[in-house]
Amino acid sequence: MRVAMISEHASPLAALGGVDAGGQNTHVAALAAELAGQGHDVRVYTRRDDPDTPERVAVRGFEVVHVPAGPPSVLPKDDLLPHMGAFAEWMAADWRATGLPDVAHAHFWMSGLAAVTAGRVCGVPVVQTYHALGTVKRRHQGAADTSPAHRTAYERQLGRVVDRVIVQCRDEEHELASMGVPRERMSLVPSGVDGELFRPDGPAAPRGERPRILTVGRLVERKGYAELIRALAAVPDAELVIAGGPPRDRLMDDPRARRLQELARAAGVAGRVRLTGAIAPAEMPRWYRSADVLAATPWYEPFGLTPLEAMACGVPVVATAVGGLTDTVVDRVTGELVPPRDPAALAVALRRLLGDDVRRISYGAAALDRARSVYGWPTVASRIADVYASVARVREAVA
Ligand code: UDP
Structure with missing residues (x-):
């Protein structure tokens, strides 16, 4: 055609x-x-x-x-x-x-x-x-x-x-x-989702000992990063990596990036929040593979590609139950769904997942299977x- x-x-x-x-x-x-x-x-x-x-x-x-x-x-x-x-x-x-x-x-x-x-x-x-x-x-x-x-x-x-x-x-x-x-x-x-690019095997971005929560997207308010930062205060030890926004060398010119940093300071988690700035699409799989869990916590989301990309890399997802995320993320099978704009519920889900290796591995395997079989x-x-x-x-x- x-x-x-x-x-x-x-x-x-x-x-x-x-x-x-x-x-x-x-x-x-x-x-x-x-x-x-x-x-x-x-x-x-x-x-x-x-x-x-x-x-x-x-x-x-x-x-x-x-x-x-x-x-x-x-x-x-x-x-x-x-x-x-x-x-x-x-x-x-x-x-x-x-x-x-x-x-x-x-x-x-x-x-x-x-x-x-x-x-x-x-x-x-x-x-x-x-x-x-x-x-x-x-x-x-x-x-x-x-x-x-x-x-x-x-x-x-x-x-x-x-x-x-x-x-x-x-x-x-x-x-x-x-x-x-x-x-x-x-x-x-x-x-x-591109299952050739987003796959579990391959190099991962460097990381330390802390459990890693990754979130990915443009730095707009509706993506819910503020709630995620607030939730982090109730998730001991974990680090939050926020990938996206302007390129790294111009990141701190962005008022939204500065606001998130201020918020992290106010919540007492500044040492555990890292903003990477824009990541080239070809580099994204390395970041997903480095994470224990992907958090996608928008207030609303027409479809939402980032959970799917994480799932294709075998990473479980904690997402807000909005828009397309209620189709891609199967609650208690490939990840967990929480209400939007609710840092307390988010913290409970993240703590539970980061503290339970078996649950995380099983969600990750089911996530990979779902991404490949339904969304290739x-x-x-x-x-x-x-x-x-x-x-x-x-x-x-x-x-
Ligand atoms: N993305 C990227 N680099 C970044 C941040 C995001 O390549 O630094 C990509 C991400 O992998 C995804 C897309 O941008 O493919 C974001 O799509 P999504 O549907 O999640 O959100 P939208 O930006 O359309 O609201």
């Missing part, structure tokens, strides 16, 4: 290049590479945010196309909506010039708007993956949410007009259903390709 993926703000090149990238970049890069490996012709359309990037870049068997839409500079994603019309127009012209795709797969709601606009004029079916929903963000962030007005209305409408919605977890399915998107329009296919990219990408084939077939039958 010819597949056009649209990821307006999250370029797969960022994930492959090792710069500060989030889960969507990683997801799009891995899915595109896997589909290309399975013989599909894949192009990823992303907004051009640097005047010096070439229009087309070939990488890992697929092509990244940089779409001129708005200024060729980095813009916050919440400022991109006015440029989605130009994005759609350019992409439709490119499809006509280079051959229409069989399916367009949009990642994030704004990509969905561009895909639906271009898809309508070119007769191309559209599959939508949201990655995050405005309703959830608003519920947790309130006035701090800077999403464009009407985001939720657009998301609801998209769910009704696209040919198929791919939801990544049951929580997202429920959320969309309560927004009025019919369940029969949805297919549940989770994100995947070859399986996940084939399931997504089946969704593409079904919408392309329906279109053909109608035409």
